Amino acid sequence: MPMVLLECDKDIPERRKHIYLKAPNEDSREFLPIANAATIPGTLSERGCAFCGAKLVIGGVLKDTIQMIHGPLGCAYDTWHTKRYPTDNGHFNMKYVWSTDMKESHVVFGGEKRLEQSIHEAFNEMPEIKRMIVYTTCPTALIGDDIKAVVKKVMKERPDVDIFTVECPGFAGVSQSKGHHVLNIGWINEKVETLEKEITSPYTMNFIGDFNIQGDTQLLQTYWDRLGIQVIAHFTGNGTYDDLRCMHQAQLNVVNCARSSGYIANELKKRYGIPRLDIDSWGFNYMAEGIRKICAFFGIEDKGEALIADEYAKWKPKLDWYKERLKGTKMAIWTGGPRLWHWTKSVEDDLGIKVVAMSSKFGHEEDFEKVIARGQEGTYYIDDGNELEFFEIIDRVKPDVIFTGPRVGELVKKLHIPYVNGHAYHNGPYMGFEGFVNLARDTYNAVYNPLAHLAGIDIRNEIPAQLPERIREAA
Amino acid sequence: MSTCEVAAVKPAEVKLVARDRGGIINPMYDCQPAGAQYAGIGVKDCIPLVHGGQGCTMFVRLLFAQHFKENFDIASTSLHEDSAVFGGVKRIEEGVMVLARRYPNLRVIPIITTCSTEVIGDDIEGTINICNKALKAEFPDRKIHLVPVHTPSFKGSHVTGYAECMKSLVKTIAKGGKPTGKLNVFPGWVNPGDVTELKHYLKEMGVDHHVFMDTEDFDSPMLPNKTIETHGKTTVEDIQASGAAIGSLSLARYESLPATKFLYDEFTVPNHLIDTPYGIANTDAMLRKISEITGKPIPESLVRERGIALDALADLAHMFFANKKVAIYGHPDMVLGLAKFCMEVELEPVLLLIGDDQGSKYKKDPRIEELKQTAHFDMEIIHNADLWELEKRITKGDLKLDLIMGHSKGRYIAIYNDIPMVRVGFPTFDRAGLYRKPTMGYRGAMELAETIANTMFAHMEYTKNKEWILNTW
Numbered sequence: 049m050p051m052v053l054l055e056c057d058k059d060i061p062e063r064r065k066h067i068y069l070k071a072p073n074e075d076s077r078e079f080l081p082i083a084n085a086a087t088i089p090g091t092l093s094e095r096g097c098a099f100c101g102a103k104l105v106i107g108g109v110l111k112d113t114i115q116m117i118h119g120p121l122g123c124a125y126d127t128w129h130t131k132r133y134p135t136d137n138g139h140f141n142m143k144y145v146w147s148t149d150m151k152e153s154h155v156v157f158g159g160e161k162r163l164e165q166s167i168h169e170a171f172n173e174m175p176e177i178k179r180m181i182v183y184t185t186c187p188t189a190l191i192g193d194d195i196k197a198v199v200k201k202v203m204k205e206r207p208d209v210d211i212f213t214v215e216c217p218g219f220a221g222v223s224q225s226k227g228h229h230v231l232n233i234g235w236i237n238e239k240v241e242t243l244e245k246e247i248t249s250p251y252t253m254n255f256i257g258d259f260n261i262q263g264d265t266q267l268l269q270t271y272w273d274r275l276g277i278q279v280i281a282h283f284t285g286n287g288t289y290d291d292l293r294c295m296h297q298a299q300l301n302v303v304n305c306a307r308s309s310g311y312i313a314n315e316l317k318k319r320y321g322i323p324r325l326d327i328d329s330w331g332f333n334y335m336a337e338g339i340r341k342i343c344a345f346f347g348i349e350d351k352g353e354a355l356i357a358d359e360y361a362k363w364k365p366k367l368d369w370y371k372e373r374l375k376g377t378k379m380a381i382w383t384g385g386p387r388l389w390h391w392t393k394s395v396e397d398d399l400g401i402k403v404v405a406m407s408s409k410f411g412h413e414e415d416f417e418k419v420i421a422r423g424q425e426g427t428y429y430i431d432d433g434n435e436l437e438f439f440e441i442i443d444r445v446k447p448d449v450i451f452t453g454p455r456v457g458e459l460v461k462k463l464h465i466p467y468v469n470g471h472a473y474h475n476g477p478y479m480g481f482e483g484f485v486n487l488a489r490d491t492y493n494a495v496y497n498p499l500a501h502l503a504g505i506d507i508r509n510e511i512p513a514q515l516p517e518r519i520r521e522a523a
Numbered sequence: 524m525s526t527c528e529v530a531a532v533k534p535a536e537v538k539l540v541a542r543d544r545g546g547i548i549n550p551m552y553d554c555q556p557a558g559a560q561y562a563g564i565g566v567k568d569c570i571p572l573v574h575g576g577q578g579c580t581m582f583v584r585l586l587f588a589q590h591f592k593e594n595f596d597i598a599s600t601s602l603h604e605d606s607a608v609f610g611g612v613k614r615i616e617e618g619v620m621v622l623a624r625r626y627p628n629l630r631v632i633p634i635i636t637t638c639s640t641e642v643i644g645d646d647i648e649g650t651i652n653i654c655n656k657a658l659k660a661e662f663p664d665r666k667i668h669l670v671p672v673h674t675p676s677f678k679g680s681h682v683t684g685y686a687e688c689m690k691s692l693v694k695t696i697a698k699g700g701k702p703t704g705k706l707n708v709f710p711g712w713v714n715p716g717d718v719t720e721l722k723h724y725l726k727e728m729g730v731d732h733h734v735f736m737d738t739e740d741f742d743s744p745m746l747p748n749k750t751i752e753t754h755g756k757t758t759v760e761d762i763q764a765s766g767a768a769i770g771s772l773s774l775a776r777y778e779s780l781p782a783t784k785f786l787y788d789e790f791t792v793p794n795h796l797i798d799t800p801y802g803i804a805n806t807d808a809m810l811r812k813i814s815e816i817t818g819k820p821i822p823e824s825l826v827r828e829r830g831i832a833l834d835a836l837a838d839l840a841h842m843f844f845a846n847k848k849v850a851i852y853g854h855p856d857m858v859l860g861l862a863k864f865c866m867e868v869e870l871e872p873v874l875l876l877i878g879d880d881q882g883s884k885y886k887k888d889p890r891i892e893e894l895k896q897t898a899h900f901d902m903e904i905i906h907n908a909d910l911w912e913l914e915k916r917i918t919k920g921d922l923k924l925d926l927i928m929g930h931s932k933g934r935y936i937a938i939y940n941d942i943p944m945v946r947v948g949f950p951t952f953d954r955a956g957l958y959r960k961p962t963m964g965y966r967g968a969m970e971l972a973e974t975i976a977n978t979m980f981a982h983m984e985y986t987k988n989k990e991w992i993l994n995t996w
């Protein structure tokens with residue numbers, strides 16, 4: 049019986065369908081956890097809302113774009129200062145957020161005028177900024193404000209600005225995932241092929257589904273520069289609004305995060321015939337494989353091999369130093385979804401780590417297919433895990449480190465388990481060769497942290513005979 | 524006879540104005556449900572259930588985790604499209620039952636509405652009746668208090684949301700009855716460090732009391748046996764007893780007054796509203812008031828504590844602080860209290876940013892009247908403010924500041940304009956351990972002044988601006 053009903057779930061037995069324990073010799077396709085389904089109210093799930101999937105994950109990354117959130121101030125406040133995606137222009141995207149600060153009168157009489165006023169104000173206050181994304185939120189969607197009409201009017205009055213709309217209130221769909229989809233499809237429908245940029249290389253691609261967390265995009269960009277590949281658009285790490293309008297000009301779409309951004313790659317393929325190439329950017333084996341595939345596409349294999357050799361020479365010894373010390377470590381991953389399948393095999397192959405439990409907030413069944421295929425036996429695969437389930441799973445698998453968000457990190461700290469920020473990283477970037485050494489280092493520093501050992505000591509008891517091996521080594 | 528002429532000095536002007544834009548750039552506050560959630564987590568054996576989209580809960584839990592470096596349990600009804608069309612009350616019922624079944628010690632569930640469920644118009648009170656019946660049938664031996672909290676986010680802010688939930692909690696749970704002889708203390712939305720400080724005064728004075736909410740354990744330990752103690756300490760019994768107290772001390776006009784007023788209206792518990800105890804004079808007034816209500820004298824120990832604080836402040840005020848221009852933003856009770864504190868130590872709070880859309884309330888605030896009477900420098904008080912009001916006065920106007928005091932959401936203004944900043948209020952996630960430190964009381968005044976001084980000193984050193992002054996101090 050590979051699907052598992054946990055003790056804490058005895059009153060919500062439908063959760064059994066969401067938790068899978070991989071056993072030997074079975075066709076895991078028969079036992080895929082149900083995913084992307086509505087959350088049971090009151091379960092203390094980890095999920096966010098669709099609006100967040102659009103604004104916080106994708107749109108809000110852009111470095112030159114006003115993020116106008118049409119609704120009460122909360123949705124804006126909440127999607128500000130919760131991400132680590134720097135830019136090379138002084139982090140405009142992290143410094144500001146905009147709200148139409150909707151009030152009761154707007155609920156009663158409609159908020160379109162308020163939106164129009166707020167858009168003008170925003171451009172007037174920051175005259176150097178000419179691009180904007182307008183988002184609906186739960187209340188403005190419910191009262192039925194026509195934000196597209198407002199935006200059309202403003203763009204007529206201000207010919208030098210361009211505005212994109214995302215109609216994706218928080219209650220749409222079951223998680224962030226819905227917001228990814230709405231933004232992807234909206235963008236290709238309305239904005240791609242509205243601008244042409246200068247082509248400077250015979251090799252061009254879009255890099256899709258990487259959000260420059262702690263500089264991921266910027267690190268990978270050094271590879272593309274060395275390979276002579278022009279990146280037409282980064283969707284959306286360190287990206288600009290106008291670059292994204294030129295996505296149709298690329299010869300190849302390279303996709304890292306298939307969950308958040310696979311949709312636009314598919315559409316670019318359908319509409320413009322641009323092939324889609326999925327790669328994993330975390331891990332040595334995966335990164336090298338990705339570079340090889342990209343270079344094979346452009347027929348520049350030699351350049352690719354030279355780059356990989358260079359990077360291996362520089363970083364592989366460091367990685368191996370950590371591998372020596374991390375092998376056998378038990379890791380849990382509780383993040384959004386794709387990182388489960390991006391990481392489970394790369395930490396196993398590159399670092400000798402065993403991933404013992406994984407929970408996804410918004411992955412779909414295809415994400416579970418991938419992660420179960422790549423992951424180990426004896427490992428738990430959980431959709432939309434909740435707090436009590438986490439406690440029970442921890443008890444069963446006893447992880448040495450958990451890759452998750454800061455709030456859950458604070459929770460498991462009390463259980464003497466160190467966490468590493470699986471969303472925003474501890475000290476990244478984590479992508480690429482150098483990045484994976486960073487991940488290894490942060491994992492090592494977490495696992496060899498003497499405090500977890502000290503926390504277990506009750507000073508009323510005798511002094512423990514000897515420090516655990518890991519702690520001694522670190523000391 | 525001297526012919527020396529003194530230029531006519533323009534009298535100091537204190538202006539109260541509102542943000543003049545409709546939209547917000549960089550909000551100072553979160554929305555009402557966030558404040559309600561903060562009040563809710565202060566209660567022991569309580570999990571708030573937020574009726575709305577999942578984001579309204581998930582982000583707020585993250586915000587609390589950022590500030591306190593702790594996890595707090597808050598549930599969501601996970602509203603989806605179908606509920607948006609057909610109403611979401613079924614999801615409340617389901618959420619309540621799931622919580623009750625899975626958390627056997629649960630005693631209180633505040634049911635907190637959001638903008639979406641207020642727009643839909645879900646009948647919260649009616650649903651609570653249905654839930655109460657279902658709970659009684661399934662758990663005849665348990666009493667779970669379901670508290671309706673209406674916090675549409677298109678009104679007020681997290682400040683009013685906090686006040687609203689505090690009121691709803693006492694309204695639903697408080698009882699009258701035999702006088703307890705205890706004092707209710709409603710500090711408003713403060714840090715655990717402030718709660719500890721207030722309790723210390725009450726203990727020194729021998730005053731039996733309940734602090735609402737007792738958030739001391741929001742600073743919770745890592746224990747050898749791995750138990751998790753991160754939760755409010757205020758019990759159902761404490762709230763029940765609030766209706767039979769000897770009085771309520773309300774320390775925050777905008778955060779605690781609705782609750783204490785209710786206790787007066789319903790149970791005639793005398794309500795004593797005082798100015799939020801930031802700085803020496805405000806703390807003096809608080810201690811005198813406690814003494815007046817309880818008849819207990821102010822002990823020698825507190826005279827000494829006051830003296831220690833004054834002694835520390837005197838080293839800083841006219842040497843380092845005098846004439847330094849300060850902007851303060853955050854919760855109105857805190858900002859107005861800190862403005863007075865600043866003036867005690869000769870700092871000049873030239874710009875105060877407060878408030879949500881409750882402008883007319885501020886006009887009647889006697890503390891603003893007092894600032895008008897006492898400020899000897901020009902001061903601007905902006906209500907309904909956002910942080911752009913502060914930023915643009917610095918970058919596009921002619922505001923020259925020596926110090927910014929406010930929460931972490933304004934950090935970039937200080938960083939990019941090279942202005943020393945001291946974090947106060949909520950949230951302060953970009954500095955370690957501030958939730959543990961008091962800002963209220965004598966000790967709070969002293970620690971805050973010392974933080975201000977050390978921040979200025981570090982700035983002098985990094986910018987090599989008269990850092991040699993400190994060669995000998």
Ligand code: SF4
Nearest residue numbers: 122123554579637638
């Ligand atoms: S949807 Fe409403 S209640 Fe939820 S975060 Fe946004 S403003 Fe606040």
Ligand code: SF4
Nearest residue numbers: 305307308384385386
């Ligand atoms: S890594 Fe996770 S959060 Fe980031 S885009 Fe992919 S799925 Fe979304």
